[in-house]
Amino acid sequence: MSDLVLRDVRKTYRTKGRPEVEAVRGFDLEVNSGELVGLLGPSGCGKSTTLRMIAGLEDVTGGDIAVGGRSMVGLPPQKRSIGVAFENYALYPPLTVAENIAFGMRARGHRKAERAARVADVAGRIGLSDILDAHPAGLSSGQKQRVALARAVAREPEVLLLDEPLSHLDAAQRDVTRRELRHLQQELGYTTILVTHDQEEALSLADRVVVMNDGVVQQVGTPDVIYDDPVNLFVAQFVGEPAMNILDGRLDDDGVRLSPDLTIPVRTREPRHDRAVTVGVRPEDVTLTGAAEAHATGTVVVYEDLQEYGLATIELPGVDTRVVAQTAPGLTLNPGETQPIAFYSDRTYLFETHTGERLR
Ligand SMILES: Nc1ncnc2c1ncn2[C@@H]1O[C@H](COP(=O)(O)OP(=O)(O)OP(=O)(O)O)[C@@H](O)[C@H]1O
Ligand SMILES: [Mg+2]
Known part of the structure; x- marks a missing residue:
């Protein structure tokens, strides 16, 4: 497992005929090996953009991103050992659930028996054992989301990036999946960033929380520090339900x-x-x-x-x-x-x- 370091990471979207969008403005963060960091902020504050830059799905406009001391800037996504589960699943329709979960592993050259055992293990933990032979089209959005999560975990990445991984689950599923996700993450020791705009999810799951607003990191701290010792009015008002x-x-x-x-x-x-x-x-x-x-x-x-x-x-x-x-x-x-x-x-x-x- 590796640590993940972001130094002064910036992203400006430039679209012809439209004003520039400074989506991320100088993001600094050190995620320790095996740590789960929750990235929390309102809609449009730059959370997904930050994850997409780490995954290599988006170029950085400036700054550096390093995993285990090695800069990732300029490397294509498949050359980075990063597992991603984004909100829009991106499952392969012709493949079964089992094949979808195994997909990233195949690309990384695991043996067939090893793959099957790992798929069965991960599917069991995330509650997918009964639907391994189904195709994505027939699944509920909550099931698709869990398949995407299982696929990200199954490939045993150095860094796991989860963007709103529980957003399509109903309340009961979310509680169970949240606990199982934390258990898996701790057991397997993934260095993880979990994006959410649900503060309860961030505060309950994360070792440390990053609160972001308008492309800028407002505060980084343990859930207790973020809740009890906010550095500014934004963090104070954003964290806490009902609000301060x-x-x-x-x-x-x-x-x-x-x-x-x-x-x-x-x-x-x-x-x-x-x-x-x-x-x-x-x-x-x-x-x-x-x-x-x-x-x-x-x-x-x-x-x-x-x-x-x-x-x-x-x-x-x-x-x-x-x-x-x-x-x-x-x-x-x-x-x-x-x-x-x-x-x-x-x-x-x-x-x-x-x-x-x-x-x-
Ligand atoms: N491809 C793009 N081109 C231009 N602007 C973009 C692009 N992607 C995102 N943006 C803008 O960048 C800003 C940050 O977007 P981003 O998707 O990172 O926010 P977010 O924190 O993930 O929000 P949400 O909670 O709604 O998912 C927003 O103003 C958004 O409109
Ligand atoms: Mg987003």
């Missing part, structure tokens, strides 16, 4: 003043001279409490009971933006009801309003 509450206010000696009637405590080394700041609080950190500790009295606008927990949308006095609070199970709140609300200084995030940079 974001409120504008002014920083002074007492905390962040959200309205003349409401100041919430913050911990920061920033100078507190009545400057504009943006404050973030996750729904699970907006606490409904007994009157003793409350910072404000909020009015419930909407209450959603999600069984495992509840979500209350709350209006705070003098504050335009409504706040979402995650509440304990078994609670029922009614619209119009008032609730004492507390914010704790070690659970609020502070950001520069203009740049979105985190203030500490």
Whole structure:
């Protein structure tokens, strides 16, 4: 197994008669041997372009990509030991499922018996044993996606690239396949990049997560770091479900003043001279409490009971933006009801309003 290094990788699409698109702008990343990195970002941010450059399906405009210390730039895809499973499957219609899975292996010169054993093993793990003789045309999109995944894994690549590999699966299949994928990846030690716009998938599967926006890497870190210690407003808002509450206010000696009637405590080394700041609080950190500790009295606008927990949308006095609070199970709140609300200084995030940079 090998490590994968990207240095200042860039991609500009130039299409005649159309404006240039700077899809990837200086991507730096070191993926350790055997590591699974989740690449997370909104639609159009450059995730697939990055994977396609690693696979050799797209030229780089600049920068270097190396696997095991060897530059891949300029090598055709088949000369790179990289397994890919992209969202659009790219299965061969005349071949059976078993033949599709074995395809990459044949190209790499494995023996027939070896191929059959490996296909059976991988198919079993990914839940394809019953359909090995079927042709792609007769499969559901979830089955096709699993065949593409099995084919990428079966050829035992040095690097595995997965672009939304679970997107066509239903919720139950996705859970099972996600676990099996992680198990396979760990057992076989593939250096893996998994692209997803599903943050739960990235946070639950990956050793480290890369958050990308508009062609630029925003932050690289373990799922805990990305969730607990975001470097900017983009990462803070993009990661977390339901999303972090974001409120504008002014920083002074007492905390962040959200309205003349409401100041919430913050911990920061920033100078507190009545400057504009943006404050973030996750729904699970907006606490409904007994009157003793409350910072404000909020009015419930909407209450959603999600069984495992509840979500209350709350209006705070003098504050335009409504706040979402995650509440304990078994609670029922009614619209119009008032609730004492507390914010704790070690659970609020502070950001520069203009740049979105985190203030500490
Ligand atoms: N072949 C192409 N020619 C021109 N522009 C392209 C091409 N492929 C992608 N783009 C543009 O490059 C940008 C990045 O696209 P990319 O497909 O990498 O995004 P993505 O993060 O994978 O998005 P999604 O989550 O929707 O799959 C987008 O603005 C897209 O329109
Ligand atoms: Mg994509």
